[in-house]
Amino acid sequence: MASEWQKYRLDDIAEVIDSLHKSPSYSDHGYSMVRVTDIRPGFLNLNNTFKVTFSIFDEFTKKYKPKKGDIVFSRVGSYGISSYVSTDEPFCLGQNTVVINPKIDERFLYLTLQSASVRHQIESVAVGTTQKTISLKSIKNLEILCPEVQEQKAIAHILGSLDDKIELNRQMNATLEAMAQALFKSWFVDFDPVIDNALAAGNPIPDELEAKAAARQALGDARKPLPEDIRSLFPNAFVFTEEMGWIPEGWEILSVSEAITVNPSVQLKKGEVAPFIDMKALPTSGYAIDDVSRKAYAGGAKFKNKDVLLARITPCLENGKTGVVDFLKKGESGFGSTEFIILRGRNGLNMPFVACLARDDKFRTHCIQSMVGSSGRQRVQNACFDSFYLCLPKSEKIKQQFHDSTNGFFEKITTLKNETNSLTQLRDTLLPKLLSGELRIPEADELVEESVA
Numbered sequence: 001m002a003s004e005w006q007k008y009r010l011d012d013i014a015e016v017i018d019s020l021h022k023s024p025s026y027s028d029h030g031y032s033m034v035r036v037t038d039i040r041p042g043f044l045n046l047n048n049t050f051k052v053t054f055s056i057f058d059e060f061t062k063k064y065k066p067k068k069g070d071i072v073f074s075r076v077g078s079y080g081i082s083s084y085v086s087t088d089e090p091f092c093l094g095q096n097t098v099v100i101n102p103k104i105d106e107r108f109l110y111l112t113l114q115s116a117s118v119r120h121q122i123e124s125v126a127v128g129t130t131q132k133t134i135s136l137k138s139i140k141n142l143e144i145l146c147p148e149v150q151e152q153k154a155i156a157h158i159l160g161s162l163d164d165k166i167e168l169n170r171q172m173n174a175t176l177e178a179m180a181q182a183l184f185k186s187w188f189v190d191f192d193p194v195i196d197n198a199l200a201a202g203n204p205i206p207d208e209l210e211a212k213a214a215a216r217q218a219l220g221d222a223r224k225p226l227p228e229d230i231r232s233l234f235p236n237a238f239v240f241t242e243e244m245g246w247i248p249e250g251w252e253i254l255s256v257s258e259a260i261t262v263n264p265s266v267q268l269k270k271g272e273v274a275p276f277i278d279m280k281a282l283p284t285s286g287y288a289i290d291d292v293s294r295k296a297y298a299g300g301a302k303f304k305n306k307d308v309l310l311a312r313i314t315p316c317l318e319n320g321k322t323g324v325v326d327f328l329k330k331g332e333s334g335f336g337s338t339e340f341i342i343l344r345g346r347n348g349l350n351m352p353f354v355a356c357l358a359r360d361d362k363f364r365t366h367c368i369q370s371m372v373g374s375s376g377r378q379r380v381q382n383a384c385f386d387s388f389y390l391c392l393p394k395s396e397k398i399k400q401q402f403h404d405s406t407n408g409f410f411e412k413i414t415t416l417k418n419e420t421n422s423l424t425q426l427r428d429t430l431l432p433k434l435l436s437g438e439l440r441i442p443e444a445d446e447l448v449e450e451s452v453a
Helices: 054-060 106-113 116-125 136-140 149-188 192-201 207-218 351-358 361-369 382-386 396-436 441-452
Strands: 006-009 014-018 031-034 050-052 071-074 082-084 091-093 097-102 143-146 238-241 245-248 251-255 273-277 293-296 301-303 308-311 322-324 334-336 340-344 389-393
Touching: 014 136, 031 054, 050 054, 054 091, 071 106, 082 106, 091 097, 097 106, 106 143, 106 149, 116 143, 149 192, 149 351, 149 389, 149 396, 149 441, 192 207, 207 245, 245 251, 245 389, 301 340, 308 351, 322 351, 340 351, 351 361, 351 396, 389 396, 396 441
Parallel strands: 031 091, 273 334
Antiparallel strands: 006 143, 014 097, 031 050, 071 082, 071 097, 238 245, 251 389, 273 293, 301 334, 308 322, 308 340
8 A cells, every 4th residue: 555655755766967057059960958848748759859069968968878767857947847768869958957867666756756746745845936946955855655666667567558658659640740741841842753753754954953863863763753643743844933943844933921821810709718728738849739728718819620830939939839720629719829820721732731831941940030029039920921932833633632642641640649648648547546555556457458458
């Protein structure tokens, strides 16, 4: 029973190591630096972190190099959030974070840090008004209840299997998102099918595209041209334009504001209770929006299903905050932060295209460079969508084919997200019952087996 468990200070059962309290210079490539914004409940995700050079990485890991099985913990802002390190990929810690190196079962300790009793302790020692902080001393003094090692491992195995399934779903979604993004880039940025058709027809390749054509040819048998019925939809030659240089013959150039709808009109009456999301709910990678609540509408950005949300304010935009609305009932409207830009497909460009555009590096860089305002409160202006140009096929068949090729990815992403939400709810329900002894291990094991089967 939990009443027989021993009580320890966190510092007695783990090494708690503080990060350096300094801001480094970031790099386009290099080692991941985990900041507070990267720490989310669950497994640590290094896909969208800022990067640092080796010299900075070496400086920031002289005290301790985080490793697989450690726990990363946030101290400021979104304080008290912890991520389990499940990767061998090297990384270093940004300021206002700590790493916890457990001396007991690491998964059990990670799960215990999510428990209501520990969360209550964290809330009681957090200090500050505008931005709360938890001190290193307070983290070390957190009281942790521990059973014998075998029971630690049993609880960690049961709840860890849920976490493993949640992480697998996240990885599958990341793969699906990457597949959609790769097709978007291939068709609408690199024009790979047009290059393939031009090579097959013996048509000249413009000098500016020779490197891409050579790279395609160098792939040899690894290059997989599209099936004939799809490839034939694309032209086999390029024409020169002043706006974008060489583009596929017969395609047109449109600004983003001409190609899709920015901040569409949505009906929602003042005082009407509707789904609401705040900026925290937007992911920094991927598209899955979590933490949807309901409240009376009093203002904010309004949206419908299949709309894409883009953060307009710094540093949220730079951090990657973007999401797809996939949680509304038929005919329902939702709303959120005034700092959202709403993007909606039209003219044959449906949600998958808009979602991929919103994650495109060149598009995001353009938005970031167009921000205006005082330091720390800079915002994207809607006029920037008039000056970013897309090269698009006039043929509705290509647009429809892209939708048909990618829409299934996004439907699967939504299915896996919903499954993950159910698994997370089950884990959060079982955790306090196992830690209190209200639920015995065999009963919990049976419930989990049914859910992850």
